[in-house]
Amino acid sequence: MLEKVQKKFALTKLGAENLIKACISCTISYIVIAMSIGVLYFFTCDMLKLLADKSYTFSVGVYIAEFVVVFALIYIAHYIQYNMTFLNTYTESARLRINVAEKLRKFPMSFFSKRDLSDLTTTILSDVTYMEQALSHFIPEFVGSIASTVLLSIGMFMFDFKMALVAVWCVPVSIILILLAKKKLSSVSHKDRDIQLIRTEKIQEGLETVRDLKASNYTEQYLKEVDDAIDNCEKSQIKAELTNELFVVSSQLVLRLGIATVVIFGVKYLMAGEITLEVFMLFLIVASRLYDPLNATLQNLAAIISCESRVDRLNNINDYKLQTGGDTFEPENYDIEFEDVSFSYQPGKPVLDDVSFTAKQNEITALIGNSGGGKTTCASLIARFYDLDKGRIKIGGVDIATVDPEVLLSKFSIVFQDVVLFNNTIFENIRIGKKDATDEEVKRAAELAFCDEFVKNLPEGYDTVIGENGSKLSGGQRQRISIARAILKDAPIILLDEASASLDVESETYVQKALSKLIQNKTVIMIAHRMRTVANASHLVVLENGRVAEEGTSGQLLENNGLYKHMVDLQSMSYAWKI
Ligand SMILES: Nc1ncnc2c1ncn2[C@@H]1O[C@H](COP(=O)(O)OP(=O)(O)OP(=O)(O)O)[C@@H](O)[C@H]1O
Known part of the structure; x- marks a missing residue:
């Protein structure tokens, strides 16, 4: 009853x-x-x-x-x-x-x-x-x-x-x-x-x-x-x-x-x-x-x-079924391994098919490939935003399906291309990275992310309220705040959706400099759209229609003369294009 x-x-x-x-x-x-x-x-x-x-x-x-x-x-x-x-x-x-x-x-x-x-x-x-x-x-x-x-x-x-x-x-x-x-x-x-x-x-x-x-x-x-x-x-x-x-x-x-x-x-x-x-x-x-x-x-x-x-x-x-998992997560290291991962958003429409690769700690692994190839999906699966249909993703030998999603996410800093900011002060927007951070820690992270030069020109500095979704800031400034958040969080794994792709040259330079501070000694997965951004990555994984088409260093892939070489050639042509 x-x-x-x-x-x-x-x-x-x-x-x-x-x-x-x-x-x-x-x-x-x-x-x-x-x-x-x-x-x-x-x-x-x-x-x-x-x-x-x-x-x-x-x-x-x-x-x-x-x-x-x-x-x-x-x-x-x-x-x-x-x-x-x-x-x-x-x-x-x-x-x-x-x-x-x-x-x-x-x-x-x-x-x-x-x-x-x-x-x-x-x-x-x-x-x-x-x-x-x-x-x-x-x-x-x-x-x-x-x-x-x-x-x-x-x-x-x-x-x-x-x-x-x-x-x-x-x-x-x-x-x-x-x-x-x-x-x-x-x-x-x-x-x-x-x-x-x-x-x-x-x-x-x-x-x-x-x-x-x-x-x-x-x-x-x-x-x-x-x-x-x-x-x-x-x-x-x-x-x-x-x-x-x-x-x-x-x-x-x-x-x-x-x-x-x-x-x-x-x-x-x-x-x-x-x-x-x-x-x-x-x-x-x-x-x-x-x-x-x-x-x-x-x-x-x-x-x-x-x-x-x-x-x-x-x-x-x-x-609705909740994702479950243990509260302890003690991986041997922060290498990320994809083992025969298959995934679909809707039943019967696979987006990833038997994807396997390893992203090593202290290295930058770039995910590249054609649009809709599955780059963002791979990144979302690492953070356990979705659970897999088949296969396993391991971090330092631990299957992430056995770890509570919130515990897992505490090990991630994610910098999206579309930054979400809150209608609050610069201080509080950065402090989201680490709730108990002191003002000094926040300022230090902001300096490393090159926020300082624009914050000091704001009427109330770090106490300036930045409007809904940071509407009072430029795209590059918003990006730098999100990088400052990630620096403050200091998580061992960084997921980076090519953060500077839509910026002008000056902002891009600032954002690139900030990013290089963020990714030191971390496991970095970078979703890249422009080939010149990934030329220095340690490891490139080329995804084509949900499968790994090729992987290696930029030099190796250029020699392969495959999809990567084709994409590099296409982008060189587009840079040479004039109105
Ligand atoms: N939430 C979703 N629901 C259903 N299908 C989705 C969803 N997100 C992505 N897809 C589909 O999954 C496939 C892979 O998308 P994904 O965003 O991973 O590709 P991508 O390589 O990151 O593409 P891009 O470079 O254009 O951002 C696409 O066909 C896309 O339409």
């Missing part, structure tokens, strides 16, 4: 326990409220007897005391319900958020290539918030209202079968209507959510690519597409609301019919002398209150049904 609830609502074990308790406390709370009807019934009976017989006596004080007790019970039941639902829910939603964030931190890159960014953002922000409301309101109230109505109905059947039938018939009919609505509402809710996602993606994409849209004069056309997405969303939401209201109003109407049948049949039975006036009064009072919880909870029907798709998405994250 506990496990089922846990899975059904994507909860932690404690969360599932608390949800069950919340449903029970809601049921008790509704029943306690119904107890006031009992006291009211006995009071009405006594009043009727008094009207019929003036000598009849009863104690008003006892009734006042009973009402006080019932109100106290209602207060206590509500207090318990509040604690069980609201307080526990907020603790649970905090746990859910931390769980999702923890999972995302540990997921391999394969997870992110399968999921859309706005979909993930929606799951973390909106789905968890939605579940927060569902767990604190909709679900306990829905379960509580059905359970209390069923329990009260059983009591009514025991009291008077015929009148109970007349009062309660509408409850199962209304529940059947809800169940019929579930399928339809569920499909409308899924479609609505997909359309909302398209709208969010469109807006997000527009904001991220505003510069390119302006440059290609596509802004007007793009805004029209955004307008269409927003219009679609509006239509879909109206449709979802109307469908929901149709079923809710029908169910509520059926429930109201219950009061009508109690009056019609009650009067008939009363006239026929089949029931007493007191029984008739009781059923009138009960019928006026019996459907209240169910009526109120029907308003949230769409919300309850829409929980399903949100829970599916949360379960998708919860069930």
